[in-house]
Amino acid sequence: MKSSFARFGLLSCGLILALFGGGLMANNAEQANAVAPQPGHLGTQMENIAPPDSGIFMARNIALYEGHWQGMDVMLLDAELRQKLKYPMGLRGVIVNEVTLNAALSGILGGDVIISIDGNPVIDLESFKRETYNMRLRNHAPIKVLRKSDSKNGDRYIMNQMVYVLRANGELGFAQMESAPMIMPGEPRPHPDRGPCTQCHSIGDGRFTMPDPDLITLPPPKIKAQDVDLNRSPHGDRGPCLACHQLLP
Secondary structure, three states, X not given: OHHHHHHHOHHHHOEOOOOOOOOXXXXXXXXXXXXXXXXXXXXXXXXXOOOOOOOOEOEOOOOOOEEEEOOEEEEEOOHHHHHHHOOOOOOXXXXXXXXXXXXXXXXXXXXXXXXXXXXXXXXXXXXXXXXXXXXXXXXXXXXXXXXXXXXEEOOEEEEEEEEEEEEOOOOOOOOEEEOEEEEOOXXXXXXXXXXXXXXXXXXXXXXXXXXXXXXXXXXXXXXXXXXXXXXXXXXXXXXXXXXXXXXXX
């Protein structure tokens, strides 16, 4: 493993754990829930399960970072996210990062915290993966979530509990899981010390960058209603202008 570490320059990566950086803890209670770096990891050996000539290092027990199921992207709700989002201390589950397709149609929103699927608890990405697998042959599944309300208890939001039914035209299938994004050998660490790089990231060049050929401006600019009536689109046909643009009189 020492030769692999030398090849990829992992010492320059620092110590990292999954999820994005920042990590200011507001109080000791949250700090106690955070995952602390484990001593001795840099000196331990990790087995590389990537093909020998691939130029990639991937540890056998690499941590899960994200799950995708029926149009929803979920991440672990850890201590840092609870602090940043002002969610209750000790709340466990997976947080919905984005919704499309059937997940959006079910009523689930980004920011919702999934705490159970079909009555079975979801506390982390591993249990999310397991429970979606149990639903793979069904065409619907009740999902219990906690959603942020407008009220607070101290500096933390009060969460409302609700149940949504995720439905599919056929079988729901099961979640596809990902590790944290691949990072280049010797790349500066993307966030503060969270454990060894290889605990969450594979090392190599797995990125594919494609510039936006249409140079879309976000957020979309306001456009005149008269131009819409005269079919003066600021770009090619992308559907009703009202879907993205605010119309000016």
